[in-house]
Amino acid sequence: MSRLKENGFEYYTLDELKEKTYYKQDLEALTSVFDGLPQDEYAPHLNRYRRYARAVIMPGSHRVEWLPKTVINDKAYYEYFQGSFNPEYTDEYRRFPALPEEMMHNQLLEDIIRFDFQQTFWMKEDALMPVHAGIHFVKLCVHDDGEVAVSSPNNLHQDGEPFTFAHLIRRHNVKGAMNAISVPDHRGRMPVDLHPDELTASFYLENPLESYGVYDPLVTHYVGTVEKGGKNGPGERSAILIDFQPTVVSDSEKTSSMKGLTDQMIFV
Template identity: 65%
Template sequence: MEVIAVSQLKEAGYEYYHFKDKIDYPGIDDDLAALQHAFDNLPADEYAPHLNRYRRYGRALVMPGTHEVTWLPETWVDGHAYYEYFQGSFNPEYVGEYRRFPALWQCSMENRLLREMIRQDFRETFWTREDALMPFHAGVHFVKLKVENPGDVAVSSPNTLHQDGEPFTFAHLIRRNNISGGLNAISVPRHRGKMPADIPQDDIKQSFYLDKPLESYSVYDPLVTHYVGDVEKGETDGPGERSAILIDYQPTVIADPDQIRSTRGNTDFMIYV
């Protein structure tokens, strides 16, 4: 009888690894360099311009079985492309709030390494049979924490142990240069909203730094909380940065008809799609 290995992600709720141990191909370093270049010109996060955080975002569908990736249409406002992002109650800094982030560049969407990330990460997720009847949603975040001057601090959101609200999140380091900090910590769900220093250290499942490009980790949201520490400038001249791609996955469900707002009869705010 075939023995099927249980992944650490499924068993423990997280995994820390290097992406090249899972996917490698001729030209991967060139594709990585192209993604690093895309991080050179990320716009500031307009929702927290004082926290030295820069980002772009994209939304795609992943087909079960074939793992085909299709990017969803952007929202255009004043000639600029955006994607909407919503976490419900899971981000205490933006509870119930939609955020609109500048869209990924088209060249980034077509980058083979990014598409391999989306597909490979998806292969490691797990769902109910009902979930798998429909395509899956992938949210792709390019996030840079950048510090230019001594004393500057760059902060992730939310700045505590947290859960994201999406069942799975994968993080891939793209570049780390001239910084201190950026500690990653994995803990248990009951410590959501707390700082790692304020909980029993036995409840820290693992802590680590992402140092080299394509060092990675993944979390299964129901089983763990996770945290990224503040970033400060290092000792050498020039700015410092921690740049990472975050990819989250959630199902496109066949909803309970009683929960579909479009069936409630108020057409005032409905749109044609």
Template identity: 50%
Template sequence: MMSQLKNKGYAIYDYMETLKYEGIEEDYEALLEYFEYLPVDDYAPELNRYRRYSRALVLPASKNIEWLPNVVRDGREYAAYFQGKFNPEHPGSYREFHAIDPHILENTLLKKIIMADYEETFWGEEDMIMPIHVGVHFVKLEVDEEGERAVSSPDCLHQDGEPFTFAHLIERRNAEGGINAIGIPSVSGSQPEEVDEDKLHEVFELNRPLESYGVEDSSVSHYVGPITKGGGEGPAVRSVILIDYQLTVVADMDE
């Protein structure tokens, strides 16, 4: 049976249910606690966004995950990220994010999520002789004050440039907004409310832990809205793990 991701260009998942294994709750709690202490996103300190990032390879033959080394700056470890032309807020930029700590990289739930996403992706037979590159972002939006917003990047319908991207909710607490939208590619750069309804495939919210979605980048654009404080006590929080997959690029020696 053809997967929804392949058929429609996007799919919605409930990984708490489909990945259920003995110990999943403890592994989830370890990830949840780790998000409490994410450092501020150095590239947008005013947007109430916190982030860590690490890079890995998935070896198609063995299905092993190999974490790539980090760069060290002033005694701190960073992972390099190149967005290319697809993020209008950072076009063509090379950025370095605080790396995810080694004990979290070995978290069983995180590794199961990475491989479950990987199994949803699809590639040409010739592509499978090389490792698949995986980028793992831990991103938290947090708002402490009434009237403030926490904003994802980029703040519009967009495509990422990587062939596949998946988002997994870790926590949503006392938050308004944060809607997700999936649209056709040509509405990239627009806000969902600016787009005709027939150009949006689906608008939805992720509310429960490990509610997730994935997109095939060439087929759709996607969006997550800013969050503001809800009516409860404490800050508004929306924490997600974003995972992208792309091919190993082999240089053309004739150029």
């Protein structure tokens, strides 16, 4: 049994992707997108920048199919639904600027998505259907001493999607950005308020493609605020977040908790 299935959390390095011939070129292309990320219009005071895209993973082949964008005033967006899981936003939907079109053809990004998907497990009914993937490019960036960049929600939380994976792309001149994992009972709390024994894990992502995944029913997770380090230039933590959820919810999932079904789930 994988650590993700057993404990709800697993750490990854993605070393196998770093050996691909396209790795360096495609990573540079991914990294360059973060240079021009637009400010998160839902939190312009929190020094957060982001783009988003939606795709489906086809059963069997694991082919990534990108979903259509919404175009408003000649600008492309994707709708993001999180229901009631983020208390900082009362609307169930938010709308984020779409990833650039060239990212839909970036082999490294597609392979990251497929790697993550291969770690997931599903009811066999769900595994017969396409699985929805949400791809977030998120940058926490501060330019001046005393500024703080804040993730959302700013506490131990669950996302509502069964699986979420985080992949560091760039960390530069940063203080903070600690990752913490705990149990669902501590949802809404801050890691600093817990005894160290109450944390499943606490760590920092330092290098490109250093990653982790969480199985939402079993854990809460958190990334700390970002402050500027002691070097010249801005402080930045940029990461790709990828979440997965079924496109069709099975009857058994409607009547049972996901946690109680883990032994019946299969890897895809």
